[in-house]
Amino acid sequence: MEIAEINNPDFDSRTVADDIALSLERFGNLRFKAIAYRSLQRIMRAGALGAEISISGKLPGERAKTWRFAQGYLKKTGDTARMVSRSQARAITKTGMIGIKVSILPKGIKLLDRVDMSDELKNKIKSQALLMEEKNGSNKE
Numbered sequence: 823m824e825i826a827e828i829n830n831p832d833f834d835s836r837t838v839a840d841d842i843a844l845s846l847e848r849f850g851n852l853r854f855k856a857i858a859y860r861s862l863q864r865i866m867r868a869g870a871l872g873a874e875i876s877i878s879g880k881l882p883g884e885r886a887k888t889w890r891f892a893q894g895y896l897k898k899t900g901d902t903a904r905m906v907s908r909s910q911a912r913a914i915t916k917t918g919m920i921g922i923k924v925s926i927l928p929k930g931i932k933l934l935d936r937v938d939m940s941d942e943l944k945n946k947i948k949s950q951a952l953l954m955e956e957k958n959g960s961n962k963e
Contacts, residue, residue, distance in 0.1 A: 832868035839911035839924040842875065846913040846920055851881050854920075858891045869929040872896035879913075879920030896927050905931050 831837045838861055845857045858875050865873040872894030880886050897903045906927050913920040939947075 833928040835907040835909035835924040835926045839909045839922050843911040843913035872927040874925045876923040880917040
């Protein structure tokens with residue numbers, strides 16, 4: 823068993839899920855939206871590419887319902903989905919058990935469907951496009 827310090831707890835889905843569960847147990851399930859949105863904003867401010875929080879149970883009334891809070895870009899299938907940090911937690915409140923699922927796509931992950939170009943390459947492409955337009959313009963006349 824290895825014990826290591828978590829560099830950024832906002833990127834660790836287990837820590838975030840446990841924090842939400844503790845907040846729900848402490849403050850009750852009437853403030854669940856504020857708790858979820860605050861956690862989501864904290865994750866995104868830390869620099870995550872995307873995050874999703876799903877809370878299910880008897881919220882806020884007698885009938886069970888699932889609430890989903892999402893922000894940013896989060897892959898759910900494919901090779902990139904393996905890099906998403908997913909975790910679950912449970913909160914025991916007066917109305918019953920509440921399930922919490924947290925998924926976080928941390929920063930620094932290279933996404934295959936995103937193309938990043940340097941400014942130098944962009945300028946080179948623009949100059950090539952201008953040359954092509956000038957050649958096409960002179961051929962038509």
